[in-house]
Amino acid sequence: MDQSGQLTEENGPEGRPNHMNKCAACYRQFNKVEHLVEHMRISYHSVHEPTCGICRKHCRSFESLREHLIGPLPKQECGNIFSMRGCRFCLAILDSPYALRLHQERCQLSGLNAGVLGRMANLGIRDNLTMDYSAGRNRSAPGYETTGIRPEYLRDAMPVRQVQKKIQDFLCNGEPMWKIRPRSGGKARILVGHGLDHDLDRLQVEYPSAMIRDTAKYPPLMKTSKLSNPLKYLTQAYLGYDIQSGIQDPYEDCVATMRLYMRMRSQNHRVEEYPLAADPQNRNNFASWRQSELERMTPEQMLDISRSDYYCWCLDSN
Ligand SMILES: [Zn+2]
Ligand SMILES: [Zn+2]
Ligand SMILES: [Zn+2]
Numbered sequence: 001m002d003q004s005g006q007l008t009e010e011n012g013p014e015g016r017p018n019h020m021n022k023c024a025a026c027y028r029q030f031n032k033v034e035h036l037v038e039h040m041r042i043s044y045h046s047v048h049e050p051t052c053g054i055c056r057k058h059c060r061s062f063e064s065l066r067e068h069l070i071g072p073l074p075k076q077e078c079g080n081i082f083s084m085r086g087c088r089f090c091l092a093i094l095d096s097p098y099a100l101r102l103h104q105e106r107c108q109l110s111g112l113n114a115g116v117l118g119r120m121a122n123l124g125i126r127d128n129l130t131m132d133y134s135a136g137r138n139r140s141a142p143g144y145e146t147t148g149i150r151p152e153y154l155r156d157a158m159p160v161r162q163v164q165k166k167i168q169d170f171l172c173n174g175e176p177m178w179k180i181r182p183r184s185g186g187k188a189r190i191l192v193g194h195g196l197d198h199d200l201d202r203l204q205v206e207y208p209s210a211m212i213r214d215t216a217k218y219p220p221l222m223k224t225s226k227l228s229n230p231l232k233y234l235t236q237a238y239l240g241y242d243i244q245s246g247i248q249d250p251y252e253d254c255v256a257t258m259r260l261y262m263r264m265r266s267q268n269h270r271v272e273e274y275p276l277a278a279d280p281q282n283r284n285n286f287a288s289w290r291q292s293e294l295e296r297m298t299p300e301q302m303l304d305i306s307r308s309d310y311y312c313w314c315l316d317s318n
């Protein structure tokens with residue numbers, strides 16, 4: 001047993017079978033039910049976590065799911081099945097090796113289909129900084145993203161203030177900034193990018209964080225250490241191709257980021273009316289239940305009232 005009260009043997013100290021105190025999401029086992037309750041309070045398990053297609057274990061990130069399936073120390077039975085019919089890009093399990101071949105071709109190619117990118121434009125500004133933006137004008141993909149530096153655009157650059165206004169106008173799309181609310185169905189655009197804090201900071205453009213989708217900060221795409229993954233790595237691991245192998249091309253980065261966003265957005269997760277722990281209806285779900293009531297719940301019931309502490313991008317599609 002470790003300090004957190006984890007126990008790996010079959011039975012707990014009171015002879016109570018441990019599966020009673022086994023987290024229904026990550027399968028950690030606790031020798032006391034109050035430890036499981038405590039674990040659930042701080043874990044924010046949800047239907048939006050990357051989940052093993054075989055044993056249904058929830059992981060905090062795709063990287064930890066990848067470790068669970070591929071190694072270096074994979075869970076044996078999941079790893080065996082995955083090696084026969086698991087997609088190495090999206091980590092889904094297919095019905096047969098044949099289905100896998102068809103799927104994996106599409107899965108990788110879907111990254112290569114730039115159909116969502118309706119328009120490209122370059123804006124140069126006088127501040128030794130350039131912004132490339134690509135905008136998905138597709139109805140289902142109101143997207144936009146920034147990246148990179150291209151000195152050759154700086155020669156006839158536009159003044160910073162003008163660029164800021166252009167960007168802000170484009171993002172807000174006619175909606176006053178103060179009125180922009182997440183999931184309100186307004187006209188404001190979603191801003192997609194990789195490491196956007198830096199870009200926005202340099203440009204001194206402000207935009208509500210609820211409208212920003214940053215592939216460097218989306219928990220399922222982060223390292224198990226909770227640090228960001230480089231865009232080059234994400235593109236290689238999830239889309240199966242190389243970027244930034246020679247000179248860094250902002251357009252290439254834009255496209256890769258948008259493809260990652262579309263991939264994450266198309267995740268098929270169970271629809272819930274109030275999906276976030278921060279939704280007022282769920283606020284302190286675990287705090288509002290009395291400890292004794294929580295301790296009487298089954299692990300599945302506890303998982304049922306648990307909600308995500310991050311905004312899953314699948315929520316953009318419904
Ligand atoms: Zn858990
Ligand atoms: Zn989701
Ligand atoms: Zn598994």
Ligand SMILES: [Zn+2]
Pocket residue numbers: 087088089090091092103104107
């Ligand atoms: Zn796949």
